[in-house]
Amino acid sequence: MINDKDSQKIVDYIQNFSRKHSLFVMAYGTGCGAIEIPATMTSRYDAERFGIRGAATPRQADVLLITGYLATKTLKRVIRVYEQMQEPKYVIGFGSCTINGGMYYDSYNTINALEQYIPVDVYINGCMPRPESVISGFIKLQELIQQGKADNGKRYRENLEWYRANQKKIIKNWKMPDYNW
Amino acid sequence: MEDLGLKIFGAILTTIMAFAVGMTYGGIVRKLTARVQNRFGPPFYQNFLDLVKLQSKKTNVAHGFMGHTAPVWIMVASITVLMFIPILNGNLWFPNLSFHGDLIFILYMMVFGSLGMALGAGQTGNPNSAIGVTRGLSMMVGFEIPFVLALVALMVQYHTTSIQDLMQIQHESGTWLIFSNPFAFLAALFASLGMFRYSPFDIVGAPAELASGPMSEFGGKYLGTMMSGGSIFAFIKLTLYVDLFLGGAGNPDHTGIWATLAGIGVLLIKTFTLYMVPVFYGWVSPRYRTEQAIRYFWGWPTALGIIGLIWAVY
Numbered sequence A: 001m002i003n004d005k006d007s008q009k010i011v012d013y014i015q016n017f018s019r020k021h022s023l024f025v026m027a028y029g030t031g032c033g034a035i036e037i038p039a040t041m042t043s044r045y046d047a048e049r050f051g052i053r054g055a056a057t058p059r060q061a062d063v064l065l066i067t068g069y070l071a072t073k074t075l076k077r078v079i080r081v082y083e084q085m086q087e088p089k090y091v092i093g094f095g096s097c098t099i100n101g102g103m104y105y106d107s108y109n110t111i112n113a114l115e116q117y118i119p120v121d122v123y124i125n126g127c128m129p130r131p132e133s134v135i136s137g138f139i140k141l142q143e144l145i146q147q148g149k150a151d152n153g154k155r156y157r158e159n160l161e162w163y164r165a166n167q168k169k170i171i172k173n174w175k176m177p178d179y180n181w
Numbered sequence B: 001m002e003d004l005g006l007k008i009f010g011a012i013l014t015t016i017m018a019f020a021v022g023m024t025y026g027g028i029v030r031k032l033t034a035r036v037q038n039r040f041g042p043p044f045y046q047n048f049l050d051l052v053k054l055q056s057k058k059t060n061v062a063h064g065f066m067g068h069t070a071p072v073w074i075m076v077a078s079i080t081v082l083m084f085i086p087i088l089n090g091n092l093w094f095p096n097l098s099f100h101g102d103l104i105f106i107l108y109m110m111v112f113g114s115l116g117m118a119l120g121a122g123q124t125g126n127p128n129s130a131i132g133v134t135r136g137l138s139m140m141v142g143f144e145i146p147f148v149l150a151l152v153a154l155m156v157q158y159h160t161t162s163i164q165d166l167m168q169i170q171h172e173s174g175t176w177l178i179f180s181n182p183f184a185f186l187a188a189l190f191a192s193l194g195m196f197r198y199s200p201f202d203i204v205g206a207p208a209e210l211a212s213g214p215m216s217e218f219g220g221k222y223l224g225t226m227m228s229g230g231s232i233f234a235f236i237k238l239t240l241y242v243d244l245f246l247g248g249a250g251n252p253d254h255t256g257i258w259a260t261l262a263g264i265g266v267l268l269i270k271t272f273t274l275y276m277v278p279v280f281y282g283w284v285s286p287r288y289r290t291e292q293a294i295r296y297f298w299g300w301p302t303a304l305g306i307i308g309l310i311w312a313v314y
């Protein structure tokens, strides 16, 4: 009875329900978009009513929020943070810069598409996106979680070689353990 | 044999109740804090959702044996202390072990969880954890002094170290100890500000500064276990205060099921009121630095504790 399909479905439903309503966010404030995070979290837009809450360290976090352009130097830290997070984990790309480079598309020291280096669940476009759109991005993520489609960690593990190759193209002095989560 | 079965059942019931009450109080505080900040806030059961989520994380990283067992230490210490605290005065339903423990034993045991936590956090090797542990232990040196002074004052005044006896004295005389020794109560109340680690004494966790301190390397199931242990511990501290100073709850002369439920209701009202003291204080305070916090505790609270002791002797 424990292992038959229906009871597994119920367990999955409960787990996904609590996952979706309890998102601990690691806001990695890389670009100018980081300035919208305080506005989203505080009184005016109050993200906590959706269970969205800041996490202090990657170990406790569920969502990695990359807010804007990523300098090549920062990419290394982002990868370390991402790999320290525990599964299931989700990534939100925030602002045009994470989608295609935005207005830094021809800069010599930022990456263009975040997707090349770590898997992304939800993109929020805009330069910079207002708190309303940030919250709508989170709600999109909640829908994906409830449907069981947010499998960020799994995608990363399965395509690790491809991601590593891309990462190593950018980070020339790779002095990290190859797999450190 | 039947007796033993009933006792085990009572112990399990007590643990579940402490857990549920502690978690719900935490959720209510989050909601109230949000309302005070003019936000809507999470639902009161948010903490339960967080807990289920943390427990259903798929991967967990531990850093060595102590790091792996630290949350268990907290849990074990919490449940052990819980078993020695009388929940209701003279109740037959969950007496647990409350007749055997005394205040001095509980004073020792209450530090046990923090100690396990300190060792576990030390082994993770995170510098933030090390700083957090140092701060936590220094703050403990701060608030333990008024707390112990208050308890010693009670023990001297009534020549007993048993919580059960103190509750019985309050029941028989009809006055709460908060009235017979107000200074001891004030000292203990100030100490409770430090125990609950709300602002201005949230120097251990300090999310913005220390990245949640000792907890910084614990995620997933570890964090979940710590959270539940902490919730039980919050309930313990509140119940201990209510037992000692606010007359406890329950009536030893009536032990029927309705009297028990009424006793639990009274306990909930008293503990919640008491819980609001550190929470209210936290809403209006910024954070202290470590040395300021210690100076705070060694100032008026300690003085009040000494006055309480003198009051008890004469």
Ligand code: SF4
Pocket: A031, A032, A033, A067, A068, A069, A094, A095, A096, A097, A098, A102, A103, A104, A126, A127, A128, A129
């Ligand atoms: S998308 Fe716009 S606001 Fe965001 S980091 Fe890029 S340039 Fe800045």
